[in-house]
Amino acid sequence: MKSIGEEIQQSEFSDVYQELGINILFTAAWFGERNRLALKDYDISLPQFNVLRILRGQKGQPISVAGLCDRMIDKSSNASRIVDKLEARKLVSRRVCDKDRRQVDVVITDKGTSILEELNEKVPSFKTIMAKQLSTKDAEVLNFALDQIRNQK
Amino acid sequence: MKSIGEEIQQSEFSDVYQELGINILFTAAWFGERNRLALKDYDISLPQFNVLRILRGQKGQPISVAGLCDRMIDKSSNASRIVDKLEARKLVSRRVCDKDRRQVDVVITDKGTSILEELNEKVPSFKTIMAKQLSTKDAEVLNFALDQIRNQK
DNA sequence: GTACATTTAATGTATGTACATATATTTGCA
DNA sequence: TGCAAATATATGTACATACATTAAATGTAC
Structure with missing residues (x-):
């Protein structure tokens, strides 16, 4: 090893x-x-994939661009432009929010959902990658340790 | 937390x-x-910083561009262009290798070394970040677990 | 020794990131 | 109400990344 x-x-x-x-x-x-x-x-980049998965996690509920940023791993990536690319391919749709017209509601389209399903078969899950070498107990310990590392003054 | x-x-x-x-x-x-x-x-980017540290680790011995790539965390980053930027600021120097003229030997300059010394005071070491929350024993366990994760078929 | 494949680095191109700025809308307050 | 401050998104820019291609040097088969 x-x-x-x-x-x-x-x-x-x-x-x-x-x-x-x-x-x-x-x-x-x-x-x-x-x-x-x-x-x-x-032809889908990693950040695009992540945005699609966040949107799927919304279960149909729209999310603002700022909301996407909060949930993205790479905080400084430009969600607006990533959504641009996805919208151009009709994988997501964008609509000005009625309640606050500064905001833009983003939702995944049917086409986006179905591509995501295909992708999920191709992209190995973390469970697939790690379950053989790591018990769930080990994984819990690691999660706790990483959470701790990030939570220091 | x-x-x-x-x-x-x-x-x-x-x-x-x-x-x-x-x-x-x-x-x-x-x-x-x-x-x-x-x-x-x-005004030094993360990959530039990493290249400087790899070069310092060479203790004066030159390294090829491909050698840099092997040691870099982000394998697909373009070492040639990162070295370009560093060379333009005279933090590294580049010379065609005599033994194999396809290769280019890269070494850190005195200026590069002294900037790196300054930077090391500013950039918190991983020890500084993690030692309070994690015992050395914990860190060893984590290292082993991560090594294992990457070493699967 | 010539011809072809391989290796090493550099470059071209499209996209993405980092960061500042611009534009539109809403909020807070005099 | 009117107007400054705050907020949400988009855009401009320089640089970095991902990936293919190019150019030069070396290795190898014949």
Whole structure:
């Protein structure tokens, strides 16, 4: 099995926390590459895929562009332009919100939903990727540890 | 303390592995944002910073562009162009390798080394970020788990 | 030794990101 | 009401990424 040190050919880290930081970054990038590869044939970028999944999670309820930003992993990505691309392909639709006409309501279309279903078969779920090596107990412990890492002064 | 579900306002995940996957991606992005903020004043991008650190790790020994790619976290980033920017600011130097004239040897300059020293004071180390919430033992366990996740068929 | 394949780096192009600014709408308050 | 401040989205820009292609050097088969 390749350790993170072998992966990036770094023989030693200054300490185990440094190793862990790099390991988290590298593992995230590794997930990204896997998913990008799976999406390639459909000409859908990773952020586009994520937006579609957030919209599906809304179960038909519209969400504003700012709401999308809040739920996106990469906070600085430009949700407005990602929605542009998706709208151009009719995978989502956009409508000015009646109650607050500054807001724009975004919803996934039927076409978007059906593409997403196809994609879900191609993109391996995190469960598929991790369940063999990690018990649910392990996963819970990891989740707790990551939550803790981000919650420091 | 905010869990990952609270961070991205997702009330429920399909399973704990899905939650963990998102958690890893989100934590990596969170690290990235912190570092980018710290580097902003120096007008050095994250990948540029990473390249400088790889070069410093070489302890004066030159490395090829392909060698940089291997050691970089984001495999698809264009090392050639990142080196362009660094060379333009005289933080690294580039020279055709004598033994194999297809290769280019990259080394960090004194100016690059001294900027990197400054940056290391500004950019919080992973140890600083994580040591309070995580024992070294915990960190070791996490490292092992992440290595395992990436090493599946 | 020539011809072809492989390797290394650079470049071209489309898209995405980071960050500032612009535009429209709503809110708060004198 | 009228007007400044705040909010929501879109847009402008420079740079970075993803991926294909090009150009030069080296390796290999004949």
